[in-house]
Amino acid sequence: MEQRWNYLVEEYQSMLYRIAFSNMKNRADAEDAVQEAFLRYMKDEKPIQNKEHEKAWLIRTTIHICLDILKSGWYQRTVPWNESFASATQNIYLPYQVKDDRTLEAVLRLPVHYRNPIYLFYYEDYTIHEIAGVLNEKEATIKTRLRRGREEVKKILTEGRP
C-alpha cells in the first residue's frame, strides 16, 4: 500500500499539482485537490488497464475535484487566498523555462472550458487525442476549443480584459 502511494506521488504529483493549480489558482487548494484525487484512486476498485489509462483517470479526477470545489457553496461564500496571476506563474513549477509569463497568466484567466484544453495542449504537451480522452470530449470539440481559446488569449493580451 505504502509502495503504491509512493509510486503515485513520485510519478504524478508534480503534473497533477500544476493542473490543479491552473484551475484553483492557489497552492493550498491545489494541493488539497491532488491529495483527494490520490485518495479516490486508492479507494477505487475498478481495474486500471494501463499507465496511460491511470494517468488519464488521475487528471480527469483532479479536474473534476477542482470544479466541484469551485462550485461548492462553501467556496463561493468564502474569499480564497488567491495568489496573483503573476505569482501563479512562479508557483506552477513547470519542468522547463517559460519565456512568456504574460501568456501563461492570460491562459489562467480563461474560462474553464478553454483553460483546461489549452493548458494541457501547450503546457503539459498533450495531444488532441489524449485531451479528448481525459476530458471526455470529441477531438473536434477540443480542436474548436483550442482555436477559440487562442483567440481569447489574444484578446486578453491585447485588450487586457479579465
Place this chain on the structure above:
Amino acid sequence: MGIQEVKRGGAVPEYPNTRKPEQAEGFYERLRQNMKYRGREKEDIAGTETQTEKVKEKSGMGRIGAGPGIRVNSTALTEALQTVEVKHMSYEESDNVQIAVTEGYTLKGKIQGTEAQVYVEAKYEDGRLEAYQVDTKKVPEETEHAIERFALETIEGLEKEEVQ
C-alpha cells in the same frame, strides 16, 4: 351516383405535353454535347490545379513548416532544414522549449551529437506533429524562419550555459 367503369380501347391514349420521338432525340443530342463540354471543363480545372502546384512549389507555400504562425523561407528550407521522423520527445528531454499559444504551435529543440545540428519537433493546433533537422551552420543569422531562429536560440542557450 354509382361508379362507372371506364373502358379504354387498345390504342395508347394521347396525353397533352408529352414529348414526341423527334423531340426526345433532340434532348439526347443536347445531353451528349453537355457531357462533352463537362469533360473539357474538368480537364481545364485539372490544368489550373497543376499550375497552382507549380506556384506553390516556387513560393514554398504549403511546404513543411507552413503551419499557423510559422513563415516559410523556401530558400533556407532546402539548405538548412530537413524533415525527419518524429521522435515524440518530451519537454523534460528538450534543451529548449517555445510555447506560442497566440500563434498556435509549440517547438521543442534538442542539440544532436554534433553541435551545429538541432532536432526540432513542432506541434500545431490542428494536431499535426512535424520534426526537422536544422543545420545551424547553414542558417543565415538574420533568418525570419521561426524554426531556424528557434534552432539558433537552442544553440545560443547551450553556449550561455557553458559560459556560466
